[in-house]
Amino acid sequence: MAGSERAKMAAGEWYCCLDPELETLRITARDAVFEHNxxxxxxxxxxxxxxxxxLGAAGAGARIEAPFxxxxxxxxxxxxxxxxxxxxxxxxxxxxxxxSGTLLGPNVQIYCAEHHKEAAGRQAGLEIARPIEIGEHAWIGGNAIILGGVRIGDGAIVGAGAVVTRNVAANTTVVGNPARPIRRG
Structure with missing residues (x-):
């Protein structure tokens, strides 16, 4: 796997999403999602x-509604x-x-992938992957979008339709596009 596109993706480096190994992994996931749905x-x-x-992990009582x-x-x-x-x-x-205990409303979108800024890089299939972490007992409102590299703290609330481009502190409520705090603690 050393030097493979999958290894680059896992390391947070630019990688080619058009790679055959990655496509095989996506097909496996699509089959599992199809069954689930x-x-x-x-x-x-x-x-x-x-x-x-x-899944990497699913704790007791974790639930994913269909479609997913x-x-x-x-x-x-x-x-x-x-x-x-x-x-x-x-x-x-x-x-x-x-x-644990976090709730995502309908149609929440979580996007780790970021495409290349240059058109030639996008045409070549270049992406970079940025992790996302959502703490415990958070609430993400319907149609919210969370972009790569973001951490949302424990107990935070993301309002419906918000676009989260930056970290959200614990016990903070954010709304809007881009999401901004309206209540802390």
Missing amino acids: SLPPRQRGDIGPALRTL HCAYSFNIFLGGRVFLNAGCTVLDTASVRIG
Whole structure:
């Protein structure tokens, strides 16, 4: 794996997302997501079997509603009683860690991937992956977008539709685009 595009992605370096190995991993994740989204709710349980197997971790009581989408799934780490509502997308090119008791509203989007600023770099498929961490007992409102490299502290609230481009301190409420604090502590 040394020097591979997957290794570069994991190291937070520029890598080519068009790499065949990465495409194979994305296909595996798409198959697991398809199963998760297609199973009847009682049969699926909290997380579809194939998706649960691929996730980096899923604590007790973690639940992902359908429909759901992710890029790889092995970079997603869910604490206990984490809840992802319907329509969430996690582009997990880097680690996405969501602490216990955190709730994500419908259609929350988590984007670790950042494309190259130059057109030629984008055409070549160059991306860089930045991790995202959401602390415990946070609440992310519906349609919020969280960009790579962001840490959201314990107990924080992200208002519906907010675009989070910077870290959010613990017990702080942020709203807007870009998200700005309206309440602390």
